[in-house]
Amino acid sequence: MARRSGSADLPLHHGRVPGWLGQRMSRLGAVICEAIIHHYGREELLRRLAHPFWFQSFGAVMGMDWHSSGxxxxxxGALKRGLAPLSGELGLHVCGGRGRHSRQTPFELQQIGARTGFDGDALAKASRLVAKVDSAAVQxxxxxxxxxxxxxxxxxxxxxxxxxNGxxxxxRRYHWQSEGLGSFVEAPHAAIDGESQGRIINLTDARAAPSRDGQVAILRDVGPDAIVREYTALERGRAVPALSPAQLALPHLVMPAHHxxxxxDVLARRLHGALAAAADRAPHDFSELLLVPGVGARTVRSLAMVxxxxxxxxxxxxxxxxFSLAHGGKDRxxxxxxxxxYDQTISVLKSAVERAKLGQDDRLAAIARLDRESRRLEGLVEGPSLEEYVREEWRRSAEYGGRSVFGWERDELADSNEPSKQATRAN
Incomplete structure (x- = not known):
């Protein structure tokens, strides 16, 4: 996977994740990470986290607002909570966070380094440099x-x-990855996510090496007076050297403003492939999974996206x-x-991972086959439109335990048949 993997626009959203969802996000996020590490190793999980497209999809499948900065x-936050009890087993640690938590990152790295043996002081310095580059070198x-x-x-x-940018x-989200990192100050990002805001100052660009060297030389050799003279000469129209050829364009993921x-926003052929795999193959490939109490076709559809x-x-x-079609969103x-x-998805995946730890890979292998079947059927099958899919989800929302920041969803048909409700409306 390339270190620089793309960009995206992320509309600012405010608000907090309710506790009932935050707890589920921690559990599902942790068990997905366990499954990835089991199949592909810790390094592959790091590569996924450094990929902005995957990171956004990961958040969407956990029931967060699919397009937002949140x-x-x-x-x-979910991974920091969910992976903490597993850090010794998995050899993976999550530090930092938002606001004051971000400022604790160097201290956390030093503590973890003292326990595990990596150079916590060096990584604390790396943390500070990363933050400094994205706050000062990329203006x-x-x-x-x-x-x-x-x-x-x-x-x-x-x-x-x-x-x-209020x-x-x-x-704008920035992704860094240590794999293949040769320099903190020359093109170090795995990816930068965000809408183009016009001309920017990016001193980490490979083309900016002469500028970085020149700034250091001016400050070291001739002092601030030389800076004033240089600025004056530029203002008078002195010719500026041409830039090197532009870097290759990266894939750009546009997160729209509409909620x-x-x-x-959805590639229908991929959705139809997942639905067909869940409907057609589940009775054959997932008989053991379907014996888990409460697990039915709807849970298998979510498992296909997971x-x-x-x-x-x-x-x-x-x-x-x-991926938001797996578990909806907190804002409905x-x-x-x-x-x-959601709870059934966590239960099935957790059971599969626990069995795999004991050498019984049958359930994890079944989930992997579900993904392969989805890809095989993609483009070969038809299914409901997005509107029809969402309409059916709303119709059965109360049955599925539908919940949002606005409260629990109610079964309007059942409510209308209750005598007390009819009498209340009559009065």
Missing amino acids: ITTSVI DGFDLYLHGFFVTDDGQWVVVQQGM DGGIA AVRPK AEVVHGAPYRFSDPAR QPFAVPTKI
Whole structure:
């Protein structure tokens, strides 16, 4: 996976994740990470976290607002809580967070380093340098307010941090990865997420090396007076050397301002592939999973999307909105979070991971086959439109334990048939 993997626009959203969802996000996020580490290793999980498309899809499948900047804060917070009890077993640690928590990152790294043996002081310095580069060397109009540091026992790491442009209502997320990192000051990012805000100052660009060297030389050799003379000469129209050829364009994920999930936000063929795999193959490949109490076809549909988060290739995360169809969203977009389905998904995946730890990979292998079947059927089957899918979810929301920041969803048909409700309306 390339270190620099793309960009995205992230509308600023305010508000907090309710406790009932935050707890579920921690549990589901942790068990997904366990599954990825079991199949592919810790280094692959770090590569996923450094990929902005996957990171957004990961947050969406956990029931967070699929398009917003809040995914960054909530995912880092959920993983910090969910992975803490597993850090010794997995050899993976999450430091930092938002606001005052971000400033504790160097101290946390030093503490973990003392326990595990990696150089905590060196990584604390790396944390400070990363934050300094994105706040000073890349002057793009975004003020950093979040810094998350993922580190393994052998000292490999990923940083995900985010800045805010309050006037524009946009957040920009920056991804760093230690794998292949040669310099903190020359093109170090794994990726930068955010809407273009016009001309910016990026002193980490490879083309800016002469500028960095020149600034240091001026300050060292001739002092501030030379800076004034240089500025005056530029103002008088002195010719400026041409820039080197531009770097290759990166994939750009556009997170729209609208909150509702619309048909253009979802690749229908991928959705139909997942639905067909869940409907057609579940009775054959998932008989053992379906024997778990309460697990039915709706849970298998969610598991198909979770399976893709675990096994999918990078190109499959270009439409993060699709993953919100697994467990909805806390603001009822595209529908209220189906808590019963969510809990069953966690239970099945957790059981599969626990059995795999004992050498019984049958359930994890079944989930992997579900992902493969989804990809095989993609483009070969038809299914409901997005509107029909969402309408059915709303119709059964109360049955699924639908819940949002607005409260529990109610069964309007059942309510209308209750004599007490009819009498109340009559009065």
